[in-house]
Amino acid sequence: MTNLSRRNFIKIGGAAVAGATLGLPHIARAAGGNVVIVGGGVGGATTARYLKLANPDISVTVVEPKASYHTCFMSNEVLGGERTLEGIEVGYDGLKSMGITMVQDRAAGIDPDAKTVTTAGGETLSFDRCVVAPGISFVTDGIEGYDEAAQEKIPHAWQAGPQTALLRSQLEAMEDGGLVVIIAPPNPFRCPPGPYERASLIAHYLKAEKPKSKVMILDPKEKFSKQGLFTQAWKDLYGFGTDDSMIEWNTFSKVGAINKLDAAAMTVETDFESFDPAVINYIPPQKAGKIALNADLADDSGWCPVDKMTFESSKHAGVHVIGDAAIATAMPKSGYSANSQGKVTAAAIVAALSGKEMPQPSYVNTCYSIAGTDYGFSVAAVYRYNAEDNTIAGVKGAGGLTPVDASAEQRKREVAFAHSWYNNIRKDTWG
Amino acid sequence: MKARGILSSALAFMALVSVAGKAPAAELEASMLANTCNGCHGPNGTSYGPAAPTIGGTNAAYMFETMIAFREGERPSTIMQRIAKGYSDEELKLIADYFAKQPFGRVVDQDTDPDLVARGKQIYDNLCEDCHEDEGMSAIDYPALAGQMMPYLDHQLHDLISGRRDLEKNEALSSKERRKKMRNLKELVETEGGDGVAAVIHFFGSKN
Numbered sequence: 004m005t006n007l008s009r010r011n012f013i014k015i016g017g018a019a020v021a022g023a024t025l026g027l028p029h030i031a032r033a034a035g036g037n038v039v040i041v042g043g044g045v046g047g048a049t050t051a052r053y054l055k056l057a058n059p060d061i062s063v064t065v066v067e068p069k070a071s072y073h074t075c076f077m078s079n080e081v082l083g084g085e086r087t088l089e090g091i092e093v094g095y096d097g098l099k100s101m102g103i104t105m106v107q108d109r110a111a112g113i114d115p116d117a118k119t120v121t122t123a124g125g126e127t128l129s130f131d132r133c134v135v136a137p138g139i140s141f142v143t144d145g146i147e148g149y150d151e152a153a154q155e156k157i158p159h160a161w162q163a164g165p166q167t168a169l170l171r172s173q174l175e176a177m178e179d180g181g182l183v184v185i186i187a188p189p190n191p192f193r194c195p196p197g198p199y200e201r202a203s204l205i206a207h208y209l210k211a212e213k214p215k216s217k218v219m220i221l222d223p224k225e226k227f228s229k230q231g232l233f234t235q236a237w238k239d240l241y242g243f244g245t246d247d248s249m250i251e252w253n254t255f256s257k258v259g260a261i262n263k264l265d266a267a268a269m270t271v272e273t274d275f276e277s278f279d280p281a282v283i284n285y286i287p288p289q290k291a292g293k294i295a296l297n298a299d300l301a302d303d304s305g306w307c308p309v310d311k312m313t314f315e316s317s318k319h320a321g322v323h324v325i326g327d328a329a330i331a332t333a334m335p336k337s338g339y340s341a342n343s344q345g346k347v348t349a350a351a352i353v354a355a356l357s358g359k360e361m362p363q364p365s366y367v368n369t370c371y372s373i374a375g376t377d378y379g380f381s382v383a384a385v386y387r388y389n390a391e392d393n394t395i396a397g398v399k400g401a402g403g404l405t406p407v408d409a410s411a412e413q414r415k416r417e418v419a420f421a422h423s424w425y426n427n428i429r430k431d432t433w434g
Numbered sequence: 435m436k437a438r439g440i441l442s443s444a445l446a447f448m449a450l451v452s453v454a455g456k457a458p459a460a461e462l463e464a465s466m467l468a469n470t471c472n473g474c475h476g477p478n479g480t481s482y483g484p485a486a487p488t489i490g491g492t493n494a495a496y497m498f499e500t501m502i503a504f505r506e507g508e509r510p511s512t513i514m515q516r517i518a519k520g521y522s523d524e525e526l527k528l529i530a531d532y533f534a535k536q537p538f539g540r541v542v543d544q545d546t547d548p549d550l551v552a553r554g555k556q557i558y559d560n561l562c563e564d565c566h567e568d569e570g571m572s573a574i575d576y577p578a579l580a581g582q583m584m585p586y587l588d589h590q591l592h593d594l595i596s597g598r599r600d601l602e603k604n605e606a607l608s609s610k611e612r613r614k615k616m617r618n619l620k621e622l623v624e625t626e627g628g629d630g631v632a633a634v635i636h637f638f639g640s641k642n
Binding site for chain 2 (some may be wrong): 053339342343346347350360361362363364365366367369381383384385398400401402403405409413416417419420422423424426427428429430431434
């Protein structure tokens with residue numbers, strides 16, 4: 004299906020909906036149409052809010068099992084002891100106050116033909132448009148000794164909340180001189196700079212409280228996001244590159260791939276080496292959230308192909324997939340991406356439900372990392388939709404990284420802007 | 435009302451000249467462009483702090499000039515130079531006009547010292563009031579400063595005083611305006627010392 008015909012399809016589909024509403028005025032349905040959103044994270048909540056802001060007549064229902072949400076962003080500050088777990092928790096009153104219906108349940112199935120979402124509790128919700136924003140799921144097989152149950156001893160802390168609290172408590176309990184092993188995931192994964200910010204902020208905590216301890220990153224990748232900036236920060240703050248470095252980065256090509264994780268003995272075995280850490284933070288390889296996999300929205304890669312202008316699934320019409328679960332070409336799997344995609348998707352749905360053509364989409368990603376006291380940096384990008392090859396590409400010459408030689412004052416300001424980013428994106432997403 | 439001479443003619447010029455490249459597949463829409471800013475600057479450009487400035491309810495011409503200055507590398511920034519390079523003049527005009535129509539939300543109760551606020555008020559009356567009218571609440575000719583984030587005001591005053599943000603290069607201001615602003619900044623530093631800068635920041639920060 005070409006993009007031109009996709010747009011026509013939406014137009015016709017929207018006109019058909021409008022026609023049906025006119026023809027059958029007594030059927031109880033929202034004047035603006037029904038949208039069911041699976042997932043109350045950044046993508047889902049942003050879409051819900053921006054749908055309501057654009058047209059209060061659209062009925063918006065969000066299906067989310069948790070009563071509140073812990074943001075993954077800034078959860079590394081919780082691990083570093085700079086922020087409480089409550090400081091990354093956000094409730095749903097802001098969405099409810101806009102007239103958005105929260106269904107506290109797990110979505111069990113999506114039927115794109117019948118246009119229904121069924122919940123684990125047995126509720127059936129009809130939709131004109133569905134938005135699936137389930138985030139990620141973990142690949143837990145392939146390593147001896149590791150499964151979902153092992154996560155109670157070897158936290159991933161890559162979905163914030165209890166896992167963040169567990170990893171923090173392990174860091175608090177470990178003795179000075181202990182080793183913290185962070186096993187980073189292969190691409191693509193949620194929050195590309197996240198493992199390296201995590202290593203930084205754990206080192207920040209250890210430097211102050213347990214200075215004989217070390218953080219070792221084991222990495223399947225040969226390079227990583229913001230590498231030059233992190234490396235510089237580690238040199239400036241944690242002795243990186245010296246014998247006394249508090250952070251060590253080892254690639255699988257050097258130490259071997261992970262073969263075995265023993266949660267009882269707390270050991271890590273690779274092809275060539277064996278480690279005896281006090282704390283293991285294994286961040287597993289990732290795929291789209293389970294509901295997206297179960298609803299046949301993912302392709303062989305484990306992620307969901309979409310129309311890059313509307314985020315409508317390439318596999319099932321009327322269903323949109325956004326955030327970490329979606330394949331969004333150049334956009335990273337980040338909170339800001341999910342927020343930006345939620346706004347584009349809301350505009351696409353508003354247009355489709357009213358039989359109009361949507362405006363040109365505009366997308367942005369802005370991502371801050373904090374490496375230590377007064378030490379922040381960022382990456383930004385402005386993206387355009389390319390209809391010819393259905394891609395989202397960064398505008399040439401725009402965006403990019405904080406310069407490696409930024410002044411101390413600039414780095415300090417970036418921390419203040421990182422905290423502002425946090426407060427503002429939270430408010431923009433959940434109200 | 436103070437004339438911003440070059441500005442109005444620049445905007446009139448903008449209205450006449452289409453700067454878009456090849457014909458877009460769909461229409462540009464101001465809200466679509468502007469909403470991407472909210473993640474850092476807050477809903478409708480009202481910042482929840484601590485440092486990112488509120489951009490809702492600001493002066494449209496000022497915001498447009500500022501974005502152009504960021505894009506051309508004439509005004510220093512941490513991240514905004516990188517972001518501004520992603521937009522055409524036409525898009526920046528739409529964004530600036532959109533935010534100018536939003537209210538300037540003053541939602542953060544910032545920590546201020548009453549003595550500094552009182553001193554800041556005196557300095558304001560003497561040095562700032564001519565341009566930033568109505569105790570900094572007005573955004574008619576110049577950006578509103580009342581209730582702006584204090585760390586942001588601190589960054590900007592620091593950069594203006596150090597010359598890092600160089601008013602001499604600001605072509606949106608008339609030479610008379612530039613001279614006046616430079617003179618007043620000099621006076622703020624010379625006659626009031628470091629505390630004078632803090633006092634002005636506390637004065638504007640106390641407004642909500």
